[in-house]
Amino acid sequence: MKHILTALAILLSISLFSQKVSISGSIKDKTNGEDLIGVNVLIKELPGTGAASNVYGFYSVSLEPGTYTLMYRFVGYQTIEETITLTQNVVKNIELSPESEILEEFKVTAEKDDENIKSNEISTIKFNPKEIETIPVLFGEKDVLKTVTLLPGVKSAGEGNSGFFVRGGGADQNLILLDEAPVYNASHLLGFFSVFNSDALKDINLVKGGMPAQYGGRVSSVMDIKMKEGNSKGLSMTGGIGTISSKLTIEAPIVKDKGSFLISARRTYADIFLRFAPDTSIRDSRLYFYDLNLKANYSISEKDRIFVSGYFGRDNFSFGESFGFDWGNATGTVRWNHIYNSKLFSNTSVIFSDYKYRINIGAAGFSFGSNIRDWNFKQDFQWFANDKHNVKFGINAIYHTFSPGEIEVEEGAPISDDDVQQSFGIEGAAYIMDEFKVSSLFNIVYGIRYSNYGAMGPGDIYSYDEEGDVVDTTTYSSGQFYQWYHNLEPRIAMNYIVNDVSSIKASYARNNQYVHLLSNSTSGSPTDIWLPCSNNIQPQQSDQVTLGYFRNFKKNMFELSVEGYYKWLDRLIDYRTGAQTNFNDFVEGDLLYGSGKAYGVELLFRKKKGDFTGWIGYTLSRSLRQVDGVNNGNWYPARQDRIHDISVVTMYSFSERVAASASWVYYTGDAITFPSGKYEMNGVVYNYYTERNGYRMPNYHRIDLGVTLYGKKFKTSIDPDTGNEIKKEKKFQSNWNFSVYNAYARENAYQINFEENADTGQTEAVQLSLFKAIPSITYSFNF
Secondary structure (H helix, E strand, C coil), X not given: CHHHHHHHHHHHHHHHHCCCEEEEEEEEECCCXXXXXXXXXXXXXXXXCEEECCCCCEEEEEECCEEEEXXXXXXXXXXXXXXXXXXXXXXXXXXXXXXXXXXXXXEEECCCCCHHHHCCCCCEEEECHHHHCCCCCHHHCCCHHHHHXXXXXXXXXXXXXXXXXXXXXXXXXXXXXXXXXXXXXXXXXXXXXXXXXXHHXXXXXXXXXXXXXXXXXXXXXXEEEEECCCCCCCCEEEEEECCCEEEEEEEEEEECCCXXXXXXXXXXXXXXXXCCCCCHHHHCCEEEEEEEEEEEEEEEECCEEEEEEEEEEEEEEEECCCEEEEEEEEEEEXXXXXXXXXXXXXXXXXXXXXXXXXXXXXCCCEEEEEEEEEEEEEEEEEECCCCCEEEEEEEEEEEEEEEEEEEEECCCCCCCCCCCCCEEEEEXXXXXXXXXXXXXXXXXXXXEEEEEEEEECCEEEEEECCCCCEEEEEEECCCCEEEEEEEEEEEEEEEEEEECCEEEEEEEEEEEECEXXXXXXXXXXXXXXXXXXXXXXXCEEEEEXXXXXXXXXXXXXXXXXXXXXXXXXXXXXXXCCCCCCCCCCCHHHHEEEEEEEEEEEEEEEEECCCCEEXXXXXXXXXXXXXECCCHHHCCEECCCCCCEEEEEEEEEECCCCEEEEEEEEEECCCEECCCCEEEEECCEEEXXXXXXXXXXXXXEEEEEEEEEEECCCEEEEECCCCCCEEEEECCCEEEEEEEEECCCCCXXXXXXXXXXXXXXXXXXXXXXXXXXXXXXXXXXXXX
């Protein structure tokens, strides 16, 4: 490790002797002022030289003094070419127009889209909400989490669950960020929908492997979601009325071209119809969820910009006064962007995240719940050192508060009001990474991340023997640390460009995870609880290697990628037989620890141009676990061990006003533990179990269909001077979407229960299915 750090320091120091000048600035959407992420800034005279705009639209390119032709290129936007003479550092801000508009002041050219070949990124999925508008989904709700599971390496946690598995990892091993704030439970309606309102989102980036050093804290993946900034050019509104929910988004300038805001709200209205029920107890019931996204930004000066964003969402279900269940997330982020000079960009963030659930048993006079709350500070720098080195470095500190069990009781309630003890801790990290352009054909991204976790009081800390019984108790005061963990996490990714249409990429990354989700359910639920590392629970750790081949065909109309991966997992958590994970002060004694491995091959064939677009994805994989005390110490399949996973997504544009889409999915049934037989003891019949996850649920498959009808997008008029027809885009746009989820009404298994037949006395497997065919209609508009 010492040699790695030394080599990193030597490579970075080279840039200090550079005599080059730089051109830098920000890149925005001309129509609404949104920052554009990942715009390629290329130098026509120097193939292989250039940069990409960061998540705030900032770019910087270092060059020898001279005259150059700069090309600003981004998918879905018109490419700008501009000639500039550099004798000193220059600031050049650019606005790009969508492809539908015509630019007169710049030369516009059509460039091939080969970023999958030239980019250093491997095992990464990127898209924006516009790309998923026509894909059919349940109840017509556009859902980024559901859509991402249609791609290789990402598997749905099943119907009635918005969780997902990435390359054999668990649902809790994915870090989900919304404007840098962790979202601990991303589901609505017990998992049927995610918390992300697509109208408020700008960019989604999922990293499955080769995780860059600025990310950490989870051992499987990171999903980084950015909210829109808001329209800084003028007032705009977007909305929709769907089968079970409606939404509205408002964007407007605070000061034109200097600041803007966004307000986006969504709510279901199933509870409105309950008010018309003849039964008074049903009329008093509630069943809804809501989301509220808020964001504002303002440029204080040419070098300083402030962002404030927040998310508030909650589910509420109650049956009169006798029972209530609600859960939700609240996040807040305050960020300060500062440009120190043409090469050094800084972002400082203060972040708040809170997830809690509450269950009210009104009939019994008590309520209980759980809560996790974070305060987070981040400082990130990006140094555009020269044309070969782009360096990122920073620090991060999170203060965690875990409340695994909070109980409130009324007088006369049948239980005590003893809360489960809280846990506290500080999670820290520091990182540095360098994107090094070794040559025009070979790029390398390498770095290292140092992470730690300190568990702290106040509280009683228990030690357990091998049987899970308490053998010692130590009391610690507030702020007193009782356990520290320290880890180094090297990261490296390489890209060798074989030719203009193909490349080979490879990566290695180590990750550590200091918070853990405890669940007794197979599908996950809002009542699952999070626990931190302690003197008993060690951090989970993963090491993953990936090798991929990427190839384009027919002038980049078709893309093919093949990726193979192998992941080692250590210190995974499982449970003793009969473990009680909720409201248990001694839950750590019920935990077992083991290792895992996951490996597979992912294939993706995609057509991305023309009237007919879509992709075919296939994953062949295994995910296995080994835990002492489980399955006689033998390896067994993890629940998410799906050997085959296939998705076919097609979209066809018949005209400017009619588009159709279809998606078909198939995957191997989840591994599950079923009874192998039964036996009788003292007149009581018991199920007999053998191996862990030795059986399979039935294989899953369905097809979803959708049609979108657009209103007229353009209006025509006659130029009085020339007599020519003028075609102008209408300000008000609308569409109707008609979709059918599970169109051939496949009864996929949600649960299988074993029940005794009253007539024959035989035990039968009874399958529970959630959905057959579900049609939906959604009306959307924007202006």
